[in-house]
Amino acid sequence: MRPTVHDIAARAGVSLATVDRVLNNRPGVRGVTRDKVERAIETLGYVRDVAAANLAKSRIYPLVFILPEGDNTFMRGLAAEVEAARLRSAVERTAITVFTVPAFDAAALGRALEQARGLEPAGVAVVAIDAPEVVAAVDRLREEGVAVVTLVSDLPGSSRDHFAGVDNVAAGRTAGTLMGRFLGGRNGPVAIVAGSMLVRDHRDRLEGFGAAMAESAPGCQFLPVVEGHDDPAEVDRLVSSLLADHPELAGIYSLGAGNRGLIAALEKAGREKAVCAIAHELTPHSRAALLSGTIDALLNQDAGHEVRSAIRVLKARADGLSVISAQERIRIEIFLKDNLPVDPA
Amino acid sequence: MRPTVHDIAARAGVSLATVDRVLNNRPGVRGVTRDKVERAIETLGYVRDVAAANLAKSRIYPLVFILPEGDNTFMRGLAAEVEAARLRSAVERTAITVFTVPAFDAAALGRALEQARGLEPAGVAVVAIDAPEVVAAVDRLREEGVAVVTLVSDLPGSSRDHFAGVDNVAAGRTAGTLMGRFLGGRNGPVAIVAGSMLVRDHRDRLEGFGAAMAESAPGCQFLPVVEGHDDPAEVDRLVSSLLADHPELAGIYSLGAGNRGLIAALEKAGREKAVCAIAHELTPHSRAALLSGTIDALLNQDAGHEVRSAIRVLKARADGLSVISAQERIRIEIFLKDNLPVDPA
DNA sequence: GGATTTCTGATTTACGTACATCAAAAAATC
DNA sequence: GATTTTTTGATGTACGTAAATCAGAAATCC
Incomplete structure (x- = not known):
């Protein structure tokens, strides 16, 4: 006993x-x-019975999630996972409030963090923007004893407790190695489509991709990076003109969102088999394209895992407890058509 | 409230x-x-407070894990994860008993399951062997209301509640697609090293590998499958003689364990760069070989995730509750040198 | 050595549920 | 309509911890 x-x-x-x-x-x-x-x-060897303690304290964990607005499929999926977690609140003793802020707006994010502080939550999970006012707001929360986890996008200079997301340099490297090996010495230039080079994640991925390509496909020629702003229509236009201008194009790395446009452009041009395409994030569209062969490989981060991990870490930090670190490691998942999960993301 | x-x-x-x-x-x-x-x-919208209910019941979940003996690195890692879970028993209200049985011995496994039944556990997790006496023993447990989860290796014909493991046909397909793409039309035969073709997992992987290779590298010639019985020394001998007999060998798929032997043989022959090697399971050895370039890609199943998932499912089934299915999906992980987790497995 | 401060003990209530007991009410049976 | 059976209410204890109160003991101060 x-x-x-x-x-x-x-x-x-x-x-x-x-x-x-x-x-x-x-x-x-x-x-x-x-x-x-x-x-x-x-x-x-006494260990406090957390269940009994929580019961006695009638403890609930008020948590705030701050997510970007916009119709980016990945972020919508993330929001859906947060909502799913909210529905489990009763069981998990959490009370989750969600704030949404305009994407890429550091000032608005800073204000949202201040607003979150006013709610005196036990923890805050935030999709960070790498800017001084955001760092300051996060540090202020930490000073008041509020646990802070960055989600998907990190804030390296801050005192956040934990980052629930992937190493995007490593993700870019992974894409680069795959691309180099899939090309297998074939000639022809490689195009890179980003969302915006203002976003740290995208810069990181580009950096990693370039480095890995230099090793796995030395001498490969890159076209100038184009920015599709994560917008399917814009990506479609950009990729279509790339394909028209470069009949020998060997590969495309899409490191942002807007994959619907990429897929449409490749298929319109009938070049889906000739061009090696690697993209990010598993969505119904990208999944279908992977199965049909239009996309050759997909890198993914599991949004559900990220949200659940963020909640576990926030609760543990609020109680001053430790976590199972291996469980909180967010994988850089590689999907080929063969190892897709049964259920679409 | x-x-x-x-x-x-x-x-x-x-x-x-x-x-x-x-x-x-x-x-x-x-x-x-x-x-x-x-x-x-x-x-x-009442939901029973599970923590309070468990407290009132002083409920603990007696669980039995049945694992194979032997010094297979993967299985040892699995055992270590079970042990880690055992140390968390106090927090998780579990009481975990571990049985070990000789590997590949269906009769012994059946007896172990009977023995487990005698303990009247709430749930049993078992690395299954696909044999009638094992199916019968599992069905008997289920009839008595004991939850059963198969771990790593499934038991399709039985009434087990859940399988915590990967689809090995899909894993083999994944390896085949990777191999075909990495070879990129290069000539030269491909060798396959299995542990034992008596094991279902290995047969499944082989089946998937062959099917995917037929698509991604049509016309590729295979050498006859050799069996290394998951033993490093034996694998070393086999691979060394394969390398000597086939100077044009283009690839090796090792679908079982004993990777130390594979790595040693490739490096002794100085062929580690020329031969595309794909293997299973992340271990300190295979990790080092991936980083050095001896192994080109590694497929993995996260043993820690499998064990934690098995426990969650067993507890939930014992209470008649549902689980978050996405959380219990065991991924077929693909590791390149670029997306390795920071901490060795 | 008395007053004050700091520490410790004893006891009680509460959290939300499980479970047992006994009495009372309602329904079914004859 | 009396009897039996079934259903319901009232109440108490338990689980392991948190938190509060108040009294008493020990240490510290002057």
């Missing part, structure tokens, strides 16, 4: 109240007594 | 005891009264 606070009190020769004071860092315990209690905890 | 049993009692105009009877399916409630209570539960 697992030891309880009563067992510790008996063992240490003190009362329940004193054990409680030690366990919860309340004042009013002499050093020697504290030591006695801590030794008893040690020798009995 | 979340509704409690008291709220339901008030709303339905009955006593707490009656609510309790309805909630826990105890006899002694008229149909009409039951309906009243259920309507109240519905309209108030």
Whole structure:
């Protein structure tokens, strides 16, 4: 049988109240007594029953999620996962509030973080924008003891507790290695379609892609990076003109969103088999394109995993507990047509 | 505020005891009264507080894990993850017992399952062997209301609740597509090293590999499958003689364990760059070989995820609850040198 | 050595649910 | 309509912890 606070009190020769004071860092315990209690905890191997403690505290974890607006498929999927988590609130003792802010607007994000602070939450999960006012707002939350996790996009200079997302340089490298190997020494230039080079994730992916391509396909020629602003129609136009201008195009790396446009352009031109296409994020469209062969490989980060991980980490940090680190590692998933999950994302 | 049993009692105009009877399916409630209570539960959106319920029941989940013996690195890693889960027992209200049985011995596994049944556990997780006596033993457990999850290796004909593992045909296909694309039309035969063709996992992988290669590298010549019995020394010998006999060897697919032997043979022959090598399971050795370029791609299943998932599913089934299915999907992970997790497995 | 401050003990209530008991009410049976 | 059976209510205890109160003991101060 697992030891309880009563067992510790008996063992240490003190009362329940004193054990409680030690366990919860309340004042009013002499050093020697504290030591006695801590030794008893040690020798009995006492572990606080979190369920019982939460019950007694009627603890709920007020959490705030701050997500970007816009109709980006990935971000909508992320929002859906947050909503799914909200529906589990009763079971998980969380109370999740969602704020949405205009995409790429650091000032608005800073204000949203301030607003979140006003709610005195136990934790905040935020899709960060790498800007000084955002760093400042995050640091202020941390100073007040609020746990902060960055989601999808990190904030390296800040004091955030944890980042629930992938290393985008490594993701870019992975795409580069795959592209180099898939081309297998074939000639012809490679095109890169970004969303916006103002976004850190995209810059990181580009950096990694270039480095890995230099190793796996030395001498490969790159076309200038074009920016599709994650908009399918714009990506369609851009890719269509790339295809028209470069009949020998060997590969396309799409490191942002707007894959519907990429797929449409390749298929309109009838070049879907000739051009090696690698893109990011599994969506119903990209999934279909992978299965049909229009897209050759897809890199993905599991939005559901990211949201669940963020919640676990925030709760643990709020209680000062540790987490299973391997469980919180967000994978850079590589999907070929053969290892797709059964259920569309 | 979340509704409690008291709220339901008030709303339905009955006593707490009656609510309790309805909630826990105890006899002694008229149909009409039951309906009243259920309507109240519905309209108030009552969800039982599992933590409080478990506390009141002092519920622990006695679970049995049945794992194969032997010094296979993957299985040892799996055992380590089970042990890690055992150390979390206090927090997770589990009591985990581990049985080990000789590998590939269906009769012994059947006996172990019977023995597990004697412990009257809430759930059993088993690395299955596809044999009639194992199916029978699993079905018997299920009949007694014990939840059963197959781990790593499935048991299709049985009534097991869930399979925590990967689709090995799909894993083989994934390897085949990668191999075909990495070869990029190069000539030269491809060798396949299995552990034992008696094991279903290995047969499945081979089947998938052949099918995908036929698509991605039509006309590729295969050497006869050799069996290394997951033993590094034996794999080393086999691969060394393959390399000596076939100077034009283009690729090797190792679908079992014993990768240390594969790596050693390739490096001794100085052929690690010339031969495209694809293997399974991330271990310290295979990780190093991936980084050095001896192995070109690694397929993996996350043993930690499998164990944690098995426990979640067993607990949920024991309580008749549902699980987040996306969370329990075990991925076929593809690792290149670029997307390795930071921490070795 | 008395007053004050700091520590400790004893006890109680609460969290939300499970489960048992006994009495009372309602329904079914004859 | 009396009896039996079924259904329901009322109540209490338990699970392991949190948190509060108040009294008493020990240490510290002057």
